[in-house]
Amino acid sequence: MSCCSPELPEVPTEIPDVEGPLPTTKRGLGDLSLTRREFSKHTAIVASFLSAAACSTDSMDGFVKSRLREMDRNELKDLISSLERKYKKRFNKDVQVRATPAAEGVRFAYALDLSRCVGCRRCVHACVKENNQSRPNPDGDHNNPIQWIRVLEMNKEEGVDLAHATPYYNPEEVPREGKFYMPVQCQQCENPPCTKVCPVQATWKEPDGIVVVDYEWCIGCRYCMVACPYGARRFNWAEPYLPADQVNPNMHVMGNRPRLKGVVEKCTFCIQRSRNGRYPACVEICPVGARKFGNLLDPKSEIRSVLENKRVFILKEDLNTQPRFFYFYGI
Amino acid sequence: MDARFLRIIMQFALAFGLAAFSIALTTGCDPAPAKASHKAAVDEADPVHADKANLPPAELGLPPNPLNMPNAASQTFPVPKPPISNEMWPCSSCHDSPEEVNRTRRVLKEEHTNIVLHHDEENRWCLDCHDATNRDVLHLASGVTITFDESYRLCGQCHGDKYRDWKVGVHGKRTGSWSGEKQYLLCVHCHSPHSPHFKPLKPEAPPVHPDQIR
Numbered sequence: 381m382s383c384c385s386p387e388l389p390e391v392p393t394e395i396p397d398v399e400g401p402l403p404t405t406k407r408g409l410g411d412l413s414l415t416r417r418e419f420s421k422h423t424a425i426v427a428s429f430l431s432a433a434a435c436s437t438d439s440m441d442g443f444v445k446s447r448l449r450e451m452d453r454n455e456l457k458d459l460i461s462s463l464e465r466k467y468k469k470r471f472n473k474d475v476q477v478r479a480t481p482a483a484e485g486v487r488f489a490y491a492l493d494l495s496r497c498v499g500c501r502r503c504v505h506a507c508v509k510e511n512n513q514s515r516p517n518p519d520g521d522h523n524n525p526i527q528w529i530r531v532l533e534m535n536k537e538e539g540v541d542l543a544h545a546t547p548y549y550n551p552e553e554v555p556r557e558g559k560f561y562m563p564v565q566c567q568q569c570e571n572p573p574c575t576k577v578c579p580v581q582a583t584w585k586e587p588d589g590i591v592v593v594d595y596e597w598c599i600g601c602r603y604c605m606v607a608c609p610y611g612a613r614r615f616n617w618a619e620p621y622l623p624a625d626q627v628n629p630n631m632h633v634m635g636n637r638p639r640l641k642g643v644v645e646k647c648t649f650c651i652q653r654s655r656n657g658r659y660p661a662c663v664e665i666c667p668v669g670a671r672k673f674g675n676l677l678d679p680k681s682e683i684r685s686v687l688e689n690k691r692v693f694i695l696k697e698d699l700n701t702q703p704r705f706f707y708f709y710g711i
Numbered sequence: 712m713d714a715r716f717l718r719i720i721m722q723f724a725l726a727f728g729l730a731a732f733s734i735a736l737t738t739g740c741d742p743a744p745a746k747a748s749h750k751a752a753v754d755e756a757d758p759v760h761a762d763k764a765n766l767p768p769a770e771l772g773l774p775p776n777p778l779n780m781p782n783a784a785s786q787t788f789p790v791p792k793p794p795i796s797n798e799m800w801p802c803s804s805c806h807d808s809p810e811e812v813n814r815t816r817r818v819l820k821e822e823h824t825n826i827v828l829h830h831d832e833e834n835r836w837c838l839d840c841h842d843a844t845n846r847d848v849l850h851l852a853s854g855v856t857i858t859f860d861e862s863y864r865l866c867g868q869c870h871g872d873k874y875r876d877w878k879v880g881v882h883g884k885r886t887g888s889w890s891g892e893k894q895y896l897l898c899v900h901c902h903s904p905h906s907p908h909f910k911p912l913k914p915e916a917p918p919v920h921p922d923q924i925r
Contacts, residue, residue, distance in 0.1 A: 486890075493881075501915040516919075524924045548920050553911035657888040667912065669884030669901070681889070682880035690881070710882060 448594040448634065449584065460633060467631075467638065471624040479633045480655040482588035488649050489589070489676040490660075491686040492563060493710040496670035497531075499554045499561030503662035503671065504529045507565075510650060510661035511636040512628055514620035522618035528647040529565040529662060530611070536560050540695075565662075566591065566612035566647035567695060567703030574604035574613065583644070589676075589704050590649050592634040600642035609696050610703075613646045649673070676704070788878075788895050793859040802846035809844040829906040831869075840865055840904070866898045873898075 451459065460477045467475040504527050508515070513526040532545035536558050545562070555561065572591050575583050582597035583604055605613045619641045631637040632652035639645050650660035654673070663671040674681035683706075686692065690708040805822075816836045819826070828836065842848050848856040849865050857864055867874030876882035880893070883901070887893040902909065 498909070498912060499914060500912040501917070504918075505915050521925050524919045527918055530918065548917045550914065550917045552913065554914045555911065654889070657890045659886060659889050664886045666884065667901075668909065669882070669896070672881065674889045678890075682885070685876075685879040685881050689876075710876065 447582075447597050449581070456633070463633070463637060467627075467629075470638075471627045471629075473624065473627070473629060475627070475629040475631060477631045477633055477637055478652060478656075480651075482586050482590075482655070485675075485677055486588045487676040487704070488568065488654060489674065489683045489704045489706065490568070490649065491672040491683055491692070491706045491708055493668075493670040493672070494560060494562060494707050495709045495711040496668045497561045497563060498668055499531050499533055499549070499556075499559070500667060501531050502665045502667055503563060504531060506661045506665035507647070507650075509626070510628055510653070511648075512622055512631070512638055513614075513645075514616060514618070514622060514639070515626065517618070517621035520618065520621065522621060524617075526614045526616070526620070526645065528612070528614065528645075529563050531561055531563045533559050533561055562707070563662075564610055564612070564695070565705070566608075567610050567701065567705040568647075568649060570702035570704060571700060573607040573609065573699075573701060577603040577607040579603065586634075588655075590651055590654075591646065592648055592651065593644055593646060594634070595637070595639055595643045595645070598643040600644065602644060604644055609699050609701060613644050615644050616641050670710075787861075788863070789893070790860055790863075790895050790897050791900070793862065793897055794900055795859065802841075806846035812838075812843045814838060814843060826905050829908070830904065860897075862904070863898055866904075870898075 446455065448456075448459075456479050460479055463477045464475055467477070507513075507529050508525065508527055511528065513528065514522075516523045516525045530547045532542070532547055533549040533556070534541055534545045538544065540562065549556070549559075568589055568591055570585075570589070572585055575581075575585055575591060579601060580597060580599055582594045582599070583591065585591050600615070602615055605611075605615060616639050620639050622638055627638075628636060630652055632648070632655065635648045635651035650658075650662075654660055659673050660671075663673045672682045672686055674683040676683055678684065686706065686708050690710065692706045692708045694703045694706055819837075840849050842850040842856050845856065848858055849862060850856045851865060852868055863874060863877065867877075873882050877895075877898070883898070884896050885893045898904075898907075
């Protein structure tokens with residue numbers, strides 16, 4: 381923590397000068413000349429006093445940050461309480477930040493019924509609200525909200541054709557004649573290409589299959605965005621805009637806590653909900669019940685029933701990313 | 712001599728092997744006891760699936776109907792209140808004299824004029840689902856009456872495939888907990904029973920087009 385140079389072995393600092401006057405060991409009161417060793421000693425003391433006085437504990441957390449992945453329980457506890465304090469101050473309301481770990485014997489999976497989805501985008505906006513994404517800033521220069529789900533409109537005649545799909549459709553009513561809709565979000569790959577390219581290992585796959593990001597450790601290089609074949613990751617180009625009245629106070633340390641400028645974020649299957657037994661927000665909002673979620677290892681889960689009885693496919697199967705997000709046809 | 716002795720031994724061995732095999736078959740040895748215990752654990756953790764054990768008594772005097780089989784119809788589901796407005800309920804507050812029921816199939820011109828049947832209207836009408844003698848219940852094709860909370864059984868008579876999917880959570884919507892207690896929706900929460908086609912919706916705002924990003 382000390383910001384001074386480490387203590388050095390004593391070296392002769394006074395070079396005998398045969399021509400000049402001999403150095404004296406005795407100094408007067410007004411004499412400010414110091415030896416190098418004395419100087420470093422004094423700076424260390426002054427610096428430690430200064431830093432102790434100037435830094436509150438919260439800003440110290442940012443300074444001594446360590447990786448989320450390597451934190452032990454106590455470090456996590458400290459981080460959580462400091463985050464809770466910080467958010468409470470910022471949003472002026474009580475915020476709960478959790479760090480619920482992955483449960484034993486759970487492997488999350490998702491299934492989406494393409495024959496049901498009507499493309500109403502309820503999921504997109506429910507996700508934004510639940511996960512505290514950056515909203516369009518009415519005052520600033522940042523009008524592009526961050527959305528983790530993108531609903532693609534495609535022609536029924538052409539089938540799944542990503543090249544000719546559009547997310548910008550906006551008719552009076554959906555579904556439109558001759559069209560079908562395919563929401564795309566993070567596929568929570570079993571073999572995720574995004575985590576492999578991260579130069580600082582700020583993103584990884586959790587034991588229950590959720591791919592998460594350490595927002596403090598992310599350096600914003602966006603390699604992961606390039607690596608993701610599904611375009612599922614989003615980057616905070618501007619300072620995220622999150623009004624206090626729109627904050628969801630139920631947070632997870634690897635999920636929906638407010639993000640920083642210059643970091644990448646993505647769908648976490650609503651880790652703050654799913655790790656506590658609840659369905660993700662997009663599942664609960666879907667008006668047609670097209671979205672299914674559950675434990676792949678539970679033979680009685682909806683997911684297993686879909687996989688065993690329906691026509692299922694995964695997106696870009698040939699890339700061997702092995703998504704845990706399945707598309708199926710309920711009819 | 713040696714060859715005959717060997718043959719006898721072989722016959723004994725064969726007979727013994729066969730006997731052991733048949734015993735194993737009849738006693739039904741469990742090849743995966745670990746799996747069974749895991750199943751029990753899941754049952755305990757999941758009340759929705761676990762309540763298969765508490766089956767109500769079988770409906771007597773009826774032919775075996777697949778929809779009335781214990782694992783299907785008798786399994787109860789935690790459904791919310793059926794979408795009937797409080798002014799309309801109970802039906803018996805108006806339909807209070809079962810002896811005066813007009814059973815003639817007709818278009819209603821005095822009451823319930825807002826209901827236009829678009830649901831196999833050529834072959835069906837009100838009293839095919841609503842019970843003539845007690846309007847507060849529905850009845851199945853078998854004549855068994857059911858409450859409005861169990862209307863999925865009625866729908867399931869024709870839409871068996873959807874009923875099957877609904878029971879396992881593949882058709883329809885569930886909310887609550889993926890690992891525990893769930894709330895279901897009845898068929899009629901999404902599909903009007905009189906006109907079941909899903910109504911189109913106004914989509915929410917699209918993402919900002921790249922041309923418009925500031």
